[in-house]
Amino acid sequence: MREIKFRVWCKEGPSMLDWDYLINEPDFADFMKGAHVEDAYYSRLMQYTGLKDKNGKEIYEGDVILVIEWNRKYNVVFERGMFKASGSTTFSLVTATNGELSCQVIGNIYENPELLKN
Template sequence: MREIKFRGKELKTGKWVYGFFCIDGDGAYIINDTSEGIRGDCINVDRDTVGQYTGLDDKNDNEIFEGDILKFGLIKDNFVEVVFGETGFNSEETFNCIGFYLTNHNEYGMGFNWLKWQQNISWEVVGNIHDDPELLKKDKEQTT
C-alpha cells in the first residue's frame, strides 16, 4: 500500500516540510509526523507549493512528489513535471484517467501516465517547479 504524505513550503522560513495536509479556513498546514506515531507540529505552509507523494522513488531512492521535475535518463536534458489530475489520450477511443502523470513544457506537449508504468526507467528528481522552474524553461528553449 502506498504511503500517503504531503510536502509544502513553510511560510515563515521557505523550507520544505513533510507530513499530513489540512486546510483550516484560508490557511494550509502540514502536520509533521513524529517517530512515536503521534501528531507533531502544525506548520503553516504556502498552499500553492503543496504536493502529494506519488508512492514512487527515483533511481537514487528520492521520493517523487507532485510538482517535482524529473530527468528522463534515456534522453539528454529532457525534463518532465509530475502532475496530479485528469489526463488522457486518443486512439480509436478517448481514454481519460485521473492520477499522477508526467508532462513536459516543450512544443511536443506530452502528457502521459508513464510514471507508474515505467518504474524501471531511470527517472531522477532534479528539482521542483517552485525552486527550479528554469529547468522546464530550459527544456522548452532547447526544443524550439
C-alpha cells in the first residue's frame, strides 16, 4: 500500500508547502473541506504518486521529470485513474520508475514552468 501524502503550491510567497506543514495548518483544513480561503492562498493540491526517482526523491503530480534514456522532459499528471508522464508522448509513470527507464525530478510546473518549453 502506498503512502498518501499531498503538497500544495501556495500563490503567496510563492512556495511549495509540504505535507508535514500542511497537516498542522488551520487554513488548510478549511481548504480540504471545500471552504473558500478568503485570499485564495492555496492554488493547487498535488498528490504523491507513491514512486521515487532514481535519486530517491518523491514524485508528485505537477513535477517535471527527465527520462534519462531519452533525454526528454515530462509533466507528471493524474489521468484516467493513473499517474502518467505527459509530454511528446504519454505513458504510465510506473514505466519511468520500475527499471525499464530511469527518471529524475528536475523541478515542477509552478516553480519551473520554463522546463517544459521547447
